[in-house]
Amino acid sequence: MIPLSVAVRGEKVRIMRILGGRGFVRRLNEMGLYPGVEIEIISDGQAGPFIIGLGGLRFGIGFGMAKKIFVAPSG
Amino acid sequence: METKKLKIGLAGNPNAGKSTVFNQLTGGRAHVGNWPGVTVEKKEGGFQYQDYEVSVVDLPGIYALTAYSIDEKIARDFIIKENPDGIVVVVDASNLERNLYLATQLLELGVNVVIDLNMMDRVRSKGMAIDTKKLFQIFGVPIVETVASKGEGIEELKEAIVNELEKKRSPFRIDYGEDIEMVINGLEKRVSISGYPSRWAAIKLLEGDREILEIAKREGEAIESQIVDSKKRLEEHLGYDLETALVERRYAFLSGLIKESVGKKYDLIERLDISDRIDRILVNRYLGIPIFLGMMWLVFQFIFTLGGPLSDGIETFMGWLGESASYEIESLGGSKWLSSLVSDGIIGGIGSVLVFLPPIFLLFLAIAILEASGYMARAAFVMDRFMHALGLHGKSFIPMLMGFGCNIPGIMAARTIESEKDRILTILVNPLMSCSARLPIYTLFAGAFFADNQGWVVFSLYLLGIVLAVIVARIFKDLFFKSEVSPLIMELPPYRMPTVKGVLIHMWERGSLFLKKAGTIIFAGVVLIWLLASLPLGVQYASKESFIGQIGSFFSPLLKPAGFGFWQAGVALLFGILAKEVVVGTFGTLYGVEKAGLTNVIQGVFTPLSAYAFMVMSLIYIPCIAAIATIKRETNWRWAFLAVGYSLILGWLMAVGIYQVGKIFI
Numbered sequence: 001m002i003p004l005s006v007a008v009r010g011e012k013v014r015i016m017r018i019l020g021g022r023g024f025v026r027r028l029n030e031m032g033l034y035p036g037v038e039i040e041i042i043s044d045g046q047a048g049p050f051i052i053g054l055g056g057l058r059f060g061i062g063f064g065m066a067k068k069i070f071v072a073p074s075g
Numbered sequence: 076m077e078t079k080k081l082k083i084g085l086a087g088n089p090n091a092g093k094s095t096v097f098n099q100l101t102g103g104r105a106h107v108g109n110w111p112g113v114t115v116e117k118k119e120g121g122f123q124y125q126d127y128e129v130s131v132v133d134l135p136g137i138y139a140l141t142a143y144s145i146d147e148k149i150a151r152d153f154i155i156k157e158n159p160d161g162i163v164v165v166v167d168a169s170n171l172e173r174n175l176y177l178a179t180q181l182l183e184l185g186v187n188v189v190i191d192l193n194m195m196d197r198v199r200s201k202g203m204a205i206d207t208k209k210l211f212q213i214f215g216v217p218i219v220e221t222v223a224s225k226g227e228g229i230e231e232l233k234e235a236i237v238n239e240l241e242k243k244r245s246p247f248r249i250d251y252g253e254d255i256e257m258v259i260n261g262l263e264k265r266v267s268i269s270g271y272p273s274r275w276a277a278i279k280l281l282e283g284d285r286e287i288l289e290i291a292k293r294e295g296e297a298i299e300s301q302i303v304d305s306k307k308r309l310e311e312h313l314g315y316d317l318e319t320a321l322v323e324r325r326y327a328f329l330s331g332l333i334k335e336s337v338g339k340k341y342d343l344i345e346r347l348d349i350s351d352r353i354d355r356i357l358v359n360r361y362l363g364i365p366i367f368l369g370m371m372w373l374v375f376q377f378i379f380t381l382g383g384p385l386s387d388g389i390e391t392f393m394g395w396l397g398e399s400a401s402y403e404i405e406s407l408g409g410s411k412w413l414s415s416l417v418s419d420g421i422i423g424g425i426g427s428v429l430v431f432l433p434p435i436f437l438l439f440l441a442i443a444i445l446e447a448s449g450y451m452a453r454a455a456f457v458m459d460r461f462m463h464a465l466g467l468h469g470k471s472f473i474p475m476l477m478g479f480g481c482n483i484p485g486i487m488a489a490r491t492i493e494s495e496k497d498r499i500l501t502i503l504v505n506p507l508m509s510c511s512a513r514l515p516i517y518t519l520f521a522g523a524f525f526a527d528n529q530g531w532v533v534f535s536l537y538l539l540g541i542v543l544a545v546i547v548a549r550i551f552k553d554l555f556f557k558s559e560v561s562p563l564i565m566e567l568p569p570y571r572m573p574t575v576k577g578v579l580i581h582m583w584e585r586g587s588l589f590l591k592k593a594g595t596i597i598f599a600g601v602v603l604i605w606l607l608a609s610l611p612l613g614v615q616y617a618s619k620e621s622f623i624g625q626i627g628s629f630f631s632p633l634l635k636p637a638g639f640g641f642w643q644a645g646v647a648l649l650f651g652i653l654a655k656e657v658v659v660g661t662f663g664t665l666y667g668v669e670k671a672g673l674t675n676v677i678q679g680v681f682t683p684l685s686a687y688a689f690m691v692m693s694l695i696y697i698p699c700i701a702a703i704a705t706i707k708r709e710t711n712w713r714w715a716f717l718a719v720g721y722s723l724i725l726g727w728l729m730a731v732g733i734y735q736v737g738k739i740f741i
Contacts, residue, residue: 032136051567
């Protein structure tokens with residue numbers, strides 16, 4: 001399990017845990033980001049802002065937040 | 076025929092095309108205001124269909140009804156407290172699964188819903204179809220397909236709103252699985268909260284919804300320990316927390332539903348491919364910031380090179396109008412006082428509102444284009460790390476930059492920041508960005524005293540403003556907004572071509588709001604200053620004997636420690652509240668010289684040190700009337716007063732500090 005902030009572009013990962021306050025976790029869950037969901041790293045923090053793909057959606061994520069989402073390689 | 080009235084709300088995820096649907100339904104005519112108590116924009120419009128008059132309220136873009144974010148709370152309060160006849164959920168049909176989540180939330184609450192599958196063109200262009208009959212069977216509510224950007228399906232949507240909304244339907248329920256259902260059923264039987272469906276209340280209680288929990292307590296339900304117990308048991312059984320489990324089950328339900336109602340495998344790789352590739356360049360690590368700054372430079376040029384001449388034109392015209400009016404009045408035998416009231420007070424007041432129109436409208440045009448194209452959402456992320464280091468939000472950058480042109484559009488540009496705290500903070504420090512109206516003051520004084528280093532002196536003032544903004548933002552954050560910077564996570568819409576109509580409507584809505592609200596305050600302020608300068612009757616305009624001269628004399632001892640303790644400086648600063656560029660002209664009037672002779676006069680009464688202190692004072696002290704009015708318009712009087720208060724104190728302290736410390740060395 002690694003924090004999202006160290007994942008690399010093109011990788012497909014599965015969300016394992018989200019750290020943070022209840023409201024924050026809940027909000028992410030309802031946006032469709034909850035444990036078990038597969039996401040794709042479209043742009044990693046190294047190459048600019050963090051962008052993740054969830055099916056047909058794209059989310060930008062602040063750098064601080066990428067450290068709070070833990071993922072594991074999927075498949 | 077008697078007209079019947081209906082009130083509906085328009086809900087949907089961000090980027091689902093909600094505002095386009097709103098514009099289509101209402102014909103683009105909307106009343107824009109704020110939701111009570113907060114600075115979130117509220118839009119209301121309406122349309123007539125058959126013998127119905129339907130009023131439409133645009134709700135903020137949301138994902139759910141949890142009420143953790145201010146936007147969700149607004150939407151939820153509207154639905155629960157204002158009791159609308161129904162809600163239209165605008166859904167991005169190319170992202171059904173994520174977009175239907177909100178619809179399930181509304182249906183669980185028992186709201187009358189129409190589901191609008193918007194952006195159907197994207198689905199069709201992939202050769203796919205959505206089985207709306209199937210969706211209708213499962214949800215039991217009308218399903219309408221639209222392509223709002225082209226106006227397709229809008230008539231059908233109106234028809235559904237008017238004729239289908241209020242038909243009685245069987246309650247919608249999601250099966251949460253045996254284990255969870257057992258707990259829900261148990262709770263449901265024991266809880267009854269007036270006004271809410273009991274199943275919904277039970278689910279919300281399990282989710283730990285604070286509002287519902289409080290209502291339950293108020294109504295004397297002794298359920299808290301019971302909830303905690305059953306929740307604990309369930310979580311042990313599930314292996315993780317119940318809130319996540321509930322969200323997950325809802326998504327599982329939706330995912331099954333999509334499989335049944337959409338023919339082919341459902342993704343839109345191609346469209347995103349282009350968008351992702353653009354992102355690889357526009358938000359690239361090395362290119363991201365230069366491209367962003369380049370864009371900002373373009374926007375800046377667009378607003379001030381195009382807007383500047385227009386504003387000048389308006390100013391010249393209003394000046395001419397004022398002069399001819401006073402000439403006419405005096406030749407008709409009117410008193411000098413009356414002609415001054417008309418030309419300096421009324422026409423001058425209207426003029427000072429109108430000069431802001433070109434930059435404001437151009438700013439909102441630029442912002443609307445950036446937003447509609449999808450770039451605006453990215454820009455926040457490009458600047459995020461840098462702005463965080465300064466204690467501000469990624470989206471604060473654009474308002475700050477605009478402030479260098481004029482603080483009014485700068486403050487207005489802060490509208491794009493969703494978090495209220497970050498927005499207020501950005502607005503409060505915006506006047507410290509040295510606007511172009513302060514440049515004439517710098518040019519006059521720096522030219523008179525620092526002719527060899529003029530550029531550096533002016534640059535130092537701009538820099539001082541930025542440094543102070545960062546410090547003040549830090550302090551205010553600790554004082555008023557103790558919580559952390561709001562976490563930045565945002566859905567990024569795919570890049571798309573903005574439509575002319577959508578962009579113009581957006582520009583008009585925001586621009587006219589400035590005219591209506593800030594305009595009246597600016598006008599009143601200008602007239603007030605005019606009165607102070609012309610009364611008591613018979614005095615020469617803005618002379619030492621006028622009220623404003625008396626006020627200037629009264630305050631001049633206070634300005635003495637800063638090195639400019641003479642009444643003319645006090646009056647010039649008072650007039651500067653009208654508009655900063657007026658300071659220079661006021662010195663001219665008070666000393667009875669033209670612009671050319673002003674340098675000599677200034678050199679006589681100021682020293683280089685007190686001149687620098689005066690420039691610092693002009694930079695910081697009290698925002699101009701227009702800025703104060705705009706701050707009030709965008710927040711409330713409390714923050715507007717704070718902006719006036721802190722800048723006055725800070726300006727005075729800085730000017731005095733510089734003069735006193737400087738005196739030791741010189």
